[in-house]
Amino acid sequence: MADLAPDVRDFLGLVAYVQLEIYESASRAVREAPSLQSKEVLSHAAGIALGRYQEFAAELRRRHLDPAEVMAPYRSGIDRFVARITPGNWSEHVLLVYLVGGLFDEFFAQLALGVTDKYGNYAATLLREDAGRGQIAELLATQIREHPQLGDSLALWGRRLVGDSLLVARSALIPSDNASRDAEQIEPVFTELIATHIRRMDALGLTA
Amino acid sequence: MADLAPDVRDFLGLVAYVQLEIYESASRAVREAPSLQSKEVLSHAAGIALGRYQEFAAELRRRHLDPAEVMAPYRSGIDRFVARITPGNWSEHVLLVYLVGGLFDEFFAQLALGVTDKYGNYAATLLREDAGRGQIAELLATQIREHPQLGDSLALWGRRLVGDSLLVARSALIPSDNASRDAEQIEPVFTELIATHIRRMDALGLTA
Numbered sequence: 412m413a414d415l416a417p418d419v420r421d422f423l424g425l426v427a428y429v430q431l432e433i434y435e436s437a438s439r440a441v442r443e444a445p446s447l448q449s450k451e452v453l454s455h456a457a458g459i460a461l462g463r464y465q466e467f468a469a470e471l472r473r474r475h476l477d478p479a480e481v482m483a484p485y486r487s488g489i490d491r492f493v494a495r496i497t498p499g500n501w502s503e504h505v506l507l508v509y510l511v512g513g514l515f516d517e518f519f520a521q522l523a524l525g526v527t528d529k530y531g532n533y534a535a536t537l538l539r540e541d542a543g544r545g546q547i548a549e550l551l552a553t554q555i556r557e558h559p560q561l562g563d564s565l566a567l568w569g570r571r572l573v574g575d576s577l578l579v580a581r582s583a584l585i586p587s588d589n590a591s592r593d594a595e596q597i598e599p600v601f602t603e604l605i606a607t608h609i610r611r612m613d614a615l616g617l618t619a
Numbered sequence: 620m621a622d623l624a625p626d627v628r629d630f631l632g633l634v635a636y637v638q639l640e641i642y643e644s645a646s647r648a649v650r651e652a653p654s655l656q657s658k659e660v661l662s663h664a665a666g667i668a669l670g671r672y673q674e675f676a677a678e679l680r681r682r683h684l685d686p687a688e689v690m691a692p693y694r695s696g697i698d699r700f701v702a703r704i705t706p707g708n709w710s711e712h713v714l715l716v717y718l719v720g721g722l723f724d725e726f727f728a729q730l731a732l733g734v735t736d737k738y739g740n741y742a743a744t745l746l747r748e749d750a751g752r753g754q755i756a757e758l759l760a761t762q763i764r765e766h767p768q769l770g771d772s773l774a775l776w777g778r779r780l781v782g783d784s785l786l787v788a789r790s791a792l793i794p795s796d797n798a799s800r801d802a803e804q805i806e807p808v809f810t811e812l813i814a815t816h817i818r819r820m821d822a823l824g825l826t827a
Contacts, residue, residue: 431658438646438665447687447694450639451676457646458669461662468659479655486655 419528420474424481425583426519426534427467428489431482433512434460436493440504449505452550456508456543463537470530492579496572502554502561503568509547510572510611516542517607518580521600548614555615566617573608573619577601627736628682632689633791634727634742635675636697639690641720642668644701648712657713660758664716664751671745678738700787704780710762710769711776717755718777718819722784724750725815729808730791756822763823774825781816781827785809 417425437457444450468478496511498504516538523534555561584597612619625633645665652658676686704719706712724746731743763769792805820827 431662434662435646435650438643439650442643442647447690451687454639454642454669454672458666458673461666461669464662465666479659482655 417522417526419526419530420471420476420481422519422522422526422531422534423467423471423476424478424483425485426523426538427464427471427478428482428485429515429519430460430464430467432489432493433508433515434458434464436504437508437512440501440508443501443504445501449550452543452546453505453508456512456547459542460512466537467534488579488582492575496575498568502551502565505547505551505554506565506568506615507572509544509551510569510608511576512542513544513611514573514576514580514604514608518583518600518604521603522583548611551615555617562617565615566612566619569612569617569619573605577604580604625730625734627734627738628679628684628689630727630730630734630739630742631675631679631684632686632691633693634731634746635672635679635686636690636693637723637727638668638672638675640697640701641716641723642666642672644712645716645720648709648716651709651712653709657758660751660754661713661716664720664755667750668720674745675742696787696790700783704783706776710759710773713755713759713762714773714776714823715780717752717759718780718816719784720750721752721819722781722788722812722816726788726791726808726812729811756819759823763825770825773823774820774827777820777825777827781813785812788812 434457437453437460441450441453441457444453471478471481496507498507520535520538523531523538525531526534551565555565581597581601584600609619642665645661645668649658649661649665652661679686679689704715706715728743728746731739731746733739734742759773763773789805789809792808817827
């Protein structure tokens with residue numbers, strides 16, 4: 412990933428805003444949760460994403476940068492993405508938190524390893540720590556077992572989510588002013604993201 | 620407060636669910652926040668409430684109790700209260716987080732001191748730590764300064780919120796099966812809650 416290395420400032424701005432969005436999305440799923448047990452699982456994941464956002468914002472401050480200013484350029488692109496993937500019901504919302512959160516954590520962990528700054532390794536380690544999604548998978552698997560008719564629509568929704576997420580990841584790697592970036596550099600990243608996505612769907616018994 | 624002492628199990632169930640609600644409410648205010656600066660302030664407060672919820676739930680587990688089970692009896696009463704105080708706009712929502720969060724933290728801190736269990740003192744200390752509301756007050760004060768017409772409607776909304784919050788606090792102290800509880804025991808608690816509420820409104824330049 413070294414050739415794809417973003418500036419550490421850009422990396423922190425984008426990853427901080429994405430973690431803030433993962434926290435917000437998980438928190439909305441807490442609000443709509445039908446049981447206290449599912450609130451527990453989702454609020455745990457929300458808290459981890461919020462903690463990561465706070466750590467990245469703190470690192471920007473340690474570098475005498477204003478997090479709001481550094482995140483601002485990424486806001487409209489991510490907000491448009493979030494608006495596009497509005498879930499139709501609570502199960503779709505939980506699947507979104509599970510799949511999109513997982514995909515972006517892995518994407519940014521790979522990106523972090525290419526950052527030419529010692530913070531990159533720390534960020535990658537942080538992003539690969541447990542994000543509470545194992546329990547989200549269990550929650551979803553239970554729902555699918557109890558309501559088998561959910562399986563087909565969630566499988567379709569999962570394909571929709573991975574498509575949109577990969578497009579956003581691609582636009583983060585290839586800004587429009589650098590459309591000539593070599594496909595050979597980018598391909599392995601996406602191959603890996605798709606492989607981990609398939610593992611996440613498998614864990615639910617869904618066809619990716 | 621010793622005479623008003625709830626059982627530690629009941630205390631933990633109710634305070635845990637209330638902190639979960641404060642976290643959810645603050646998180647909704649993050650979602651609707653117009654600027655990244657205000658998202659920062661509100662998500663910080665949301666994170667503290669979530670951390671407290673997680674600590675109280677963990678304490679229940681340390682006592683081999685299931686948090687979901689212990690919280691369940693309090694859910695419908697609190698949910699009805701939350702549904703009743705739906706804010707009309709974002710400023711009202713932020714005022715709600717500031718006032719209701721502050722009032723309940725103080726109420727439960729006082730209640731905790733009466734719990735006949737050494738955890739009570741720890742819980743009171745935790746609930747009196749900084750909950751990030753100083754920055755929320757600054758956020759609100761700035762808005763009121765920039766839009767002076769907000770002052771009147773927020774003052775009215777603040778009176779509405781304190782009224783409803785005190786009624787909920789009262790019903791937590793006086794369950795319907797114990798309506799004879801001595802008013803002399805309860806009065807000082809409410810006098811203190813109202814005094815701290817007035818200080819919170821003063822900090823915004825609003826008439827309580």
